Amino acid sequence: MQDRLIPILKVLGMVIALFGLTMLFPLVISEAMADAARHAHDEAVLATIGSGVFLWLLTRHNKRELRSRDGFLLVVLIWTVLPIFAALPLLIYLPDLSFTDAYFETMSGLTTTGATVLSGLDNLPASINIWRAQLHLLGGLGVIVLVVAVLPLLGVGGRQMYKAETPGPMKDTKLTPRMEETAKGLWVVYLFFTLLCFIAFWLGGMGWVDAVVHAFSVMGLGGFSSHDASFGHFNSPLLEGIAVVFALIAGMNFATHFLAFRQRSFHPYRVDPELRWYLFIVLGSCLGLALFLWYQDVYVDFLTALRYASFNTISVATTMGLANADFNAWPYFAGLWMLFLCSFSTSAGSTGGGIKMMRAILLYKQVYRELVHLLHPNANLLTRLGGVPVTNKITYAVLAYLFIYIASIVVLSFVLIASGLDVFTAFSAVVATINNTGPGLNQVGPATTYAVLTDFQTWVCSFSMLLGRLELFTLLVVLTPAFWRK
Amino acid sequence: MQDRLIPILKVLGMVIALFGLTMLFPLVISEAMADAARHAHDEAVLATIGSGVFLWLLTRHNKRELRSRDGFLLVVLIWTVLPIFAALPLLIYLPDLSFTDAYFETMSGLTTTGATVLSGLDNLPASINIWRAQLHLLGGLGVIVLVVAVLPLLGVGGRQMYKAETPGPMKDTKLTPRMEETAKGLWVVYLFFTLLCFIAFWLGGMGWVDAVVHAFSVMGLGGFSSHDASFGHFNSPLLEGIAVVFALIAGMNFATHFLAFRQRSFHPYRVDPELRWYLFIVLGSCLGLALFLWYQDVYVDFLTALRYASFNTISVATTMGLANADFNAWPYFAGLWMLFLCSFSTSAGSTGGGIKMMRAILLYKQVYRELVHLLHPNANLLTRLGGVPVTNKITYAVLAYLFIYIASIVVLSFVLIASGLDVFTAFSAVVATINNTGPGLNQVGPATTYAVLTDFQTWVCSFSMLLGRLELFTLLVVLTPAFWRK
Ligand SMILES: [K+]
Ligand SMILES: [K+]
Numbered sequence: 001m002q003d004r005l006i007p008i009l010k011v012l013g014m015v016i017a018l019f020g021l022t023m024l025f026p027l028v029i030s031e032a033m034a035d036a037a038r039h040a041h042d043e044a045v046l047a048t049i050g051s052g053v054f055l056w057l058l059t060r061h062n063k064r065e066l067r068s069r070d071g072f073l074l075v076v077l078i079w080t081v082l083p084i085f086a087a088l089p090l091l092i093y094l095p096d097l098s099f100t101d102a103y104f105e106t107m108s109g110l111t112t113t114g115a116t117v118l119s120g121l122d123n124l125p126a127s128i129n130i131w132r133a134q135l136h137l138l139g140g141l142g143v144i145v146l147v148v149a150v151l152p153l154l155g156v157g158g159r160q161m162y163k164a165e166t167p168g169p170m171k172d173t174k175l176t177p178r179m180e181e182t183a184k185g186l187w188v189v190y191l192f193f194t195l196l197c198f199i200a201f202w203l204g205g206m207g208w209v210d211a212v213v214h215a216f217s218v219m220g221l222g223g224f225s226s227h228d229a230s231f232g233h234f235n236s237p238l239l240e241g242i243a244v245v246f247a248l249i250a251g252m253n254f255a256t257h258f259l260a261f262r263q264r265s266f267h268p269y270r271v272d273p274e275l276r277w278y279l280f281i282v283l284g285s286c287l288g289l290a291l292f293l294w295y296q297d298v299y300v301d302f303l304t305a306l307r308y309a310s311f312n313t314i315s316v317a318t319t320m321g322l323a324n325a326d327f328n329a330w331p332y333f334a335g336l337w338m339l340f341l342c343s344f345s346t347s348a349g350s351t352g353g354g355i356k357m358m359r360a361i362l363l364y365k366q367v368y369r370e371l372v373h374l375l376h377p378n379a380n381l382l383t384r385l386g387g388v389p390v391t392n393k394i395t396y397a398v399l400a401y402l403f404i405y406i407a408s409i410v411v412l413s414f415v416l417i418a419s420g421l422d423v424f425t426a427f428s429a430v431v432a433t434i435n436n437t438g439p440g441l442n443q444v445g446p447a448t449t450y451a452v453l454t455d456f457q458t459w460v461c462s463f464s465m466l467l468g469r470l471e472l473f474t475l476l477v478v479l480t481p482a483f484w485r486k
Numbered sequence: 487m488q489d490r491l492i493p494i495l496k497v498l499g500m501v502i503a504l505f506g507l508t509m510l511f512p513l514v515i516s517e518a519m520a521d522a523a524r525h526a527h528d529e530a531v532l533a534t535i536g537s538g539v540f541l542w543l544l545t546r547h548n549k550r551e552l553r554s555r556d557g558f559l560l561v562v563l564i565w566t567v568l569p570i571f572a573a574l575p576l577l578i579y580l581p582d583l584s585f586t587d588a589y590f591e592t593m594s595g596l597t598t599t600g601a602t603v604l605s606g607l608d609n610l611p612a613s614i615n616i617w618r619a620q621l622h623l624l625g626g627l628g629v630i631v632l633v634v635a636v637l638p639l640l641g642v643g644g645r646q647m648y649k650a651e652t653p654g655p656m657k658d659t660k661l662t663p664r665m666e667e668t669a670k671g672l673w674v675v676y677l678f679f680t681l682l683c684f685i686a687f688w689l690g691g692m693g694w695v696d697a698v699v700h701a702f703s704v705m706g707l708g709g710f711s712s713h714d715a716s717f718g719h720f721n722s723p724l725l726e727g728i729a730v731v732f733a734l735i736a737g738m739n740f741a742t743h744f745l746a747f748r749q750r751s752f753h754p755y756r757v758d759p760e761l762r763w764y765l766f767i768v769l770g771s772c773l774g775l776a777l778f779l780w781y782q783d784v785y786v787d788f789l790t791a792l793r794y795a796s797f798n799t800i801s802v803a804t805t806m807g808l809a810n811a812d813f814n815a816w817p818y819f820a821g822l823w824m825l826f827l828c829s830f831s832t833s834a835g836s837t838g839g840g841i842k843m844m845r846a847i848l849l850y851k852q853v854y855r856e857l858v859h860l861l862h863p864n865a866n867l868l869t870r871l872g873g874v875p876v877t878n879k880i881t882y883a884v885l886a887y888l889f890i891y892i893a894s895i896v897v898l899s900f901v902l903i904a905s906g907l908d909v910f911t912a913f914s915a916v917v918a919t920i921n922n923t924g925p926g927l928n929q930v931g932p933a934t935t936y937a938v939l940t941d942f943q944t945w946v947c948s949f950s951m952l953l954g955r956l957e958l959f960t961l962l963v964v965l966t967p968a969f970w971r972k
Pocket of ligand 2: 598599600707708709805806807922923924
């Protein structure tokens with residue numbers, strides 16, 4: 001066991017130290033603005049880099065290579081340990097904040113969920129809000145590596161399909177220089193769009209701090225804001241337009257963006273098998289919900305209904321989670337529909353959450369095949385995705401994924417309900433966290449925060465975010481006894 | 487098209503005429519008791535037998551054999567047309583009853599759902615209450631034929647597995663004398679248990695009308711009662727004990743009962759792959775919910791908590807749906823857990839609803855296999871059920887089944903919510919009807935009836951009951967355009 005843990009801890013030490021380096025960004029901002037959180041950042045940076053280096057020093061003599069099975073534990077450790085260090089600036093600056101809440105907040109940041117327990121955001125120092133949003137940026141980078149390089153290797157939940165399916169950079173992904181290259185290529189695209197989003201917000205009239213916070217928040221499909229009123233604070237159709245365009249971009253497969261950049265062509269978008277469904281379903285729902293809200297007299301003119309329906313629907317469906325209206329006050333059909341969308345709309349290889357459009361399409365095709373099969377029992381039907389036949393192995397993995405996904409929602413909802421939360425809050429909190437969306441309905445709606453939850457309920461939601469972000473299996477495998485056997 | 491319809495209509499005519507003959511039972515009771523519904527039964531019998539014979543006369547010269555594809559349409563027609571005739575006694579006796587409500591009531595009877603729109607049951611003539619319950623008896627007989635003989639032939643939702651899996655009477659089921667023989671064997675067992683249940687209720691102190699009604703209701707896992715207070719009317723632990731024992735029997739595979747009878751041995755029960763899970767989950771939940779209700783001070787002493795938890799949990803989990811307490815007034819965890827159980831507890835080949843334990847076990851095994859596969863990627867793992875390997879074909883059918891099942895619940899809930907029903911009532915009504923359970927929660931809880939629904943909502947619930955009873959695919963296939971093409 002020790003043999004197995006040491007090489008993992010060595011990598012973990014390096015990751016922690018690197019993570020500590022990224023904390024220099026809010027530190028510099030804090031110093032430059034001379035805000036009240038300077039000491040918090042100072043101490044956090046020292047503690048984080050120090051811990052990482054110390055862990056590395058302890059384990060540096062190990063020469064054993066990581067095996068693919070170690071990947072599960074490493075990923076889980078990274079995603080559970082980093083939130084502890086990420087929470088340090090919050091804990092030091094806000095002495096009344098409990099560890100439970102701080103861990104929830106930073107787990108929410110790194111998983112790009114964006115559910116918050118903090119209020120009075122408008123009065124927090126810029127450096128603290130930027131640190132919160134920066135967790136989305138880093139979480140987004142982490143997810144891209146995870147999805148592109150780590151999960152296909154580990155074979156989680158049908159991820160194998162991307163090897164065969166996605167053209168170009170994602171083909172035969174191995175933990176080799178090739179994979180590093182792929183990840184770097186996608187990172188460049190991601191950071192380029194983040195920069196573009198920042199400039200657009202800034203030109204659109206945001207202050208630079210708000211522009212940084214919301215650019216990170218939008219491109220990571222995170223959802224933290226520097227304002228209690230979330231995006232409603234700006235009350236600007238222009239800024240809302242910018243936000244939804246970049247949210248839609250962030251919900252697409254970054255490999256597709258990467259190819260489009262390299263080929264300087266729109267062709268990759270046209271052949272992306274998820275893209276057309278994603279846009280059709282999300283934009284169709286915007287129009288449908290606009291008509292619904294107008295018909296229900298929530299908004300008296302259609303254009304206003306369209307504005308609010310579009311922003312919030314795209315925001316929730318892409319799992320971004322910023323809000324410009326309290327959609328919890330709309331007829332429940334609207335909020336539930338939006339939560340339904342967030343469970344499957346975003347593309348694989350995006351920073352979004354949920355089961356991903358790819359899996360939804362595969363499931364749909366399998367079911368359709370089954371119906372045709374009933375009518376033509378002797379026909380030999382093959383399911384294809386993007387022209388490539390889908391193997392049994394992938395279908396089974398996706399089936400298992402769907403089953404675990406639904407079972408997780410059921411079990412976690414029951415746990416929250418049994419702990420005394422009302423049914424609607426419990427269910428929507430689980431859906432909003434497991435899909436890494438952020439705001440739920442009822443007590444955890446967009447106008448409120450997750451601070452209403454008890455400590456126990458908060459931990460359940462932290463677990464739910466992690467479970468969703470690690471595509472269920474990565475975490476569950478580590479929790480099986482079989483994993484810990486020799 | 488006409489070529490295809492005529493042989494189907496010929497069989498339908500015969501089925502209607504036969505169904506009309508079964509109406510003689512309540513007619514005789516009505517005459518014997520000289521109750522107020524005599525003319526209603528008279529007219530209904532005449533109209534039903536007349537219509538059936540007329541349809542048969544029109545189509546009797548057709549000699550074409552039914553093809554297996556025609557089976558879908560025939561089954562759907564039988565289950566949609568018979569409720570119309572079944573509604574005649576109700577419509578004639580209760581002139582204020584709308585057709586929508588009467589059709590819901592008889593659909594609820596024939597699908598053994600047991601959701602009711604009627605109140606004042608205690609004051610209805612015995613013959614009317616017996617007719618309602620008799621629909622459960624006939625529906626149960628119908629379901630046994632459907633599941634044993636028709637669906638495996640049509641290949642719906644993994645039904646093929648029983649051919650390989652179940653020992654003895656269900657092996658290589660074909661529409662041959664062998665199938666008729668199988669169905670008859672199971673019918674005898676079913677009717678034998680119904681008689682036994684009647685005698686037990688009668689000896690236990692029920693009047694004979696109540697004993698008939700509730701024996702039909704229990705063995706069909708229906709849920710209609712002759713009392714507004716449902717089983718709470720009797721307030722008798724003895725009768726409750728009898729009811730749950732027979733409900734548990736009715737929730738088992740009748741092929742297993744049949745084998746046990748023929749071999750005069752308990753061995754078939756020991757090797758039934760569903761039985762141990764079914765009893766473990768249902769009885770474990772009784773104990774768990776009893777502790778929960780006691781802990782939550784719903785009942786002050788444990789034995790009372792155990793009594794009410796057991797009766798209602800077994801009743802809902804087996805999809806029987808009789809109640810002896812208003813479990814909607816319990817903490818919501820309890821009611822939701824019971825509804826959760828009803829979606830998968832009963833065995834295939836029982837009169838219960840839901841996805842069936844067999845499919846749940848198969849899904850669970852597939853998922854477990856997938857987890858092991860992540861740790862041992864090169865292991866060649868085979869899923870087995872009752873010792874027999876499960877083919878890809880069956881797994882795919884079960885996957886499609888699960889997907890359609892969940893999609894149906896989501897879509898129908900959204901339809902009810904959009905039509906103005908509150909979320910909790912809508913969701914629980916869909917779950918309670920698609921699983922053919924009966925009582926839901928909130929506005930359609932055990933202390934109320936489905937009469938609160940609008941006409942539109944009532945039709946949605948009627949559709950939901952039919953969809954669940956016909957194992958989803960049978961109905962959906964008929965609704966595809968492909969089915970109606972040459
Ligand atoms: K989010
Ligand atoms: K029932």
